Amino acid sequence: AQKITQTQPGMFVQEKEAVTLDCTYDTSDPSYGLFWYKQPSSGEMIFLIYQGSYDQQNATEGRYSLNFQKARKSANLVISASQLGDSAMYFCAMRPIKAAGNKLTFGGGTRVLVKP
Amino acid sequence: DTGVSQDPRHKITKRGQNVTFRCDPISEHNRLYWYRQTLGQGPEFLTYFQNEAQLEKSRLLSDRFSAERPKGSFSTLEIQRTEQGDSAMYLCASSAQMGSLLEQYFGPGTRLTVT
Numbered sequence: 001a002q003k004i005t006q007t008q009p010g011m012f013v014q015e016k017e018a019v020t021l022d023c024t025y026d027t028s029d030p031s032y033g034l035f036w037y038k039q040p041s042s043g044e045m046i047f048l049i050y051q052g053s054y055d056q057q058n059a060t061e062g063r064y065s066l067n068f069q070k071a072r073k074s075a076n077l078v079i080s081a082s083q084l085g086d087s088a089m090y091f092c093a094m095r096p097i098k099a100a101g102n103k104l105t106f107g108g109g110t111r112v113l114v115k116p
Numbered sequence: 117d118t119g120v121s122q123d124p125r126h127k128i129t130k131r132g133q134n135v136t137f138r139c140d141p142i143s144e145h146n147r148l149y150w151y152r153q154t155l156g157q158g159p160e161f162l163t164y165f166q167n168e169a170q171l172e173k174s175r176l177l178s179d180r181f182s183a184e185r186p187k188g189s190f191s192t193l194e195i196q197r198t199e200q201g202d203s204a205m206y207l208c209a210s211s212a213q214m215g216s217l218l219e220q221y222f223g224p225g226t227r228l229t230v231t
Contacts, residue, residue, distance in 0.1 A: 037222075
């Protein structure tokens with residue numbers, strides 16, 4: 001079984017500053033993928049960034065970077081230079097990397113509000 | 117636009133009625149997923165198709181729920197005898213079979229309210 005824990009229900013961040021969203025996970029699968037999704041108030045889930053468990057380097061995508069610490073089972077998302085449009089729910093998710101099926105297990109989410 | 121689409125976007129129904137939702141995945145994706153998201157929670161997996169075959173179902177999917185993907189393209193999710201606890205956002209996602217990332221692309225969701 002897999003489990004994702006996001007301990008921050010909500011966060012305020014000042015525009016143009018960086019924010020770190022925490023994510024810890026638990027799994028018995030030897031190889032897995034970690035994802036972050038953004039969900040604005042409109043409801044759609046927007047893929048942000050991916051980290052494979054065997055990737056040697058931390059993933060980066062524009063203003064998003066993933067601080068992956070395998071030994072601690074954490075995959076924190078860092079958003080740099082926050083913008084007002086970053087205000088949304090953020091979900092950490094994971095799935096095993098195997099041939100049959102790749103359903104995602106999500107955490108409870110963190111609501112980010114960017115202040116001007 | 118070739119993203120995942122869902123219909124309807126909103127549905128209000130009375131308890132006991134049946135409802136059906138539709139999902140059209142990205143055309144070249146052969147994997148399709150249904151998730152349910154209740155207010156303030158992350159999405160929870162319901163079921164998964166590869167082409168027309170339903171390969172996995174969650175225990176959340178009671179016998180009042182049925183999903184189909186008859187021709188391996190669009191999918192439907194039906195809820196019979198709806199209950200107030202069924203009120204949620206129902207999300208559909210699709211992914212390709214090949215490739216290392218197998219990223220899932222989500223549709224806008226169908227928000228169900230059972231009164």
